[in-house]
Amino acid sequence: AQSVTQLDSQVPVFEEAPVELRCNYSSSVSVYLFWYVQYPNQGLQLLLKYLSGSTLVKGINGFEAEFNKSQTSFHLRKPSVHISDTAEYFCAVTPPRPNTGGFKTIFGAGTRLFVKA
Amino acid sequence: DAGVTQSPTHLIKTRGQHVTLRCSPISGHKSVSWYQQVLGQGPQFIFQYYEKEERGRGNFPDRFSARQFPNYSSELNVNALLLGDSALYLCASSPTPGQGQEAFFGQGTRLTVV
Numbered sequence: 001a002q003s004v005t006q007l008d009s010q011v012p013v014f015e016e017a018p019v020e021l022r023c024n025y026s027s028s029v030s031v032y033l034f035w036y037v038q039y040p041n042q043g044l045q046l047l048l049k050y051l052s053g054s055t056l057v058k059g060i061n062g063f064e065a066e067f068n069k070s071q072t073s074f075h076l077r078k079p080s081v082h083i084s085d086t087a088e089y090f091c092a093v094t095p096p097r098p099n100t101g102g103f104k105t106i107f108g109a110g111t112r113l114f115v116k117a
Numbered sequence: 118d119a120g121v122t123q124s125p126t127h128l129i130k131t132r133g134q135h136v137t138l139r140c141s142p143i144s145g146h147k148s149v150s151w152y153q154q155v156l157g158q159g160p161q162f163i164f165q166y167y168e169k170e171e172r173g174r175g176n177f178p179d180r181f182s183a184r185q186f187p188n189y190s191s192e193l194n195v196n197a198l199l200l201g202d203s204a205l206y207l208c209a210s211s212p213t214p215g216q217g218q219e220a221f222f223g224q225g226t227r228l229t230v231v
Contacts, residue, residue, distance in 0.1 A: 004159075032217045043121070043207055043222030044160070051217040090159050094216050103216050104173050105150070107159035 002027055002095045006108035014116050015083055021076040021111045023091030033074045034092040034105070035065055044090065050074065061085070086115045119143070121210050121223035129229045130198050138193040138226045142210030148172075149191040150220060151183055152207040160207055166191055167214045195228075203230045 007022040025031065032051050036044040048059025055067040065076045074091060091108040122141045130136050142149050148167040152160035165173035166185035180196045189210075195202055205227050209220035 006159075034219075036222075041224070043224045044209075044220075045222070046219045049217065049219065092159075096216065103165065103214055103218075104162045104175060105220065106162070107152075109157075109159045 002031070002093060002106050004091050004093055004106055004108035006089075006091055006111045008111050009109070010112045010114065012114040012116060013081055016080050018079050019077065019081050019085075019113065021089050021091075021113065023074045023076065023108060025072050025074065025091075025093045027072065027093065027095060029096055031093040031095045033065075033067060034094070035059065035063070035074070035076050036090045036092060036107075037061075038088040038090065038110075040087075047076070047089075081113070081115045083115050083117060086113060088112050121208055121221050123206075123208050123223040123226050125226060126224065127227045127229075129231060132198055132200060132230055134198050135194065135196050136198060136228060138195075138206050138208075138228070140191045140193070140208030140210075140223060142189050142191070142208075143221055146210035146212050146221070147189050148211045148214040148218070149185055149189065150209045150211075150214075151191070151193045152209065153177070154205040154207055154225070156204070163193070165214055172214050198230045200230050203228060 003026045005024045034049045035047040050067045058064045088110045094105045150165040151163040154160045162175040164183045169185045183193045185191045205225040207225045209222045211218040
């Protein structure tokens, strides 16, 4: 079965410092990879996605992620964080459709990013 | 344009009761998915509907059911509620159910079972 592991449950960081949120997935087949952000009391919003092509993907709000097939990782990075980046971040994968049809997006448990002044 | 809207935003039910949650997708989106997000965890896939047909089902008991209407809105029904059903229920829509499609999420319905 597919799974997504977010290696850090919480990441505290000072404002304007760089940050990396780590994500590993288990899959022997090609998957599509996503990062979503969830602000308090809100739904999830897409930050970026990797479907194919360049392994470095740029998203909104200055975030980027690098797909590493050999390490089955899709780590999220930002060179300089702001207080407003404080939120929960979820890595997700969508494996190929099974014979029974339908795509199932599998989410990691989330990483809570705390940006301190 | 309106995003994905869910109703109600909050709900308190008693064990054993039934609940219906509602979702209106973004205009033009024909695929709706439902997720359960327990506090401190990531969303867990429950159902995906497309063109009024179930296209995917997660590992949830038969107490959970859903349907999609001709206008592409959707309902999630949960029977015989358990305390463990307390969670944030998220609805997401996309134009089609493709593997690489971005899911647009609503703000969710917070269900508390007492």
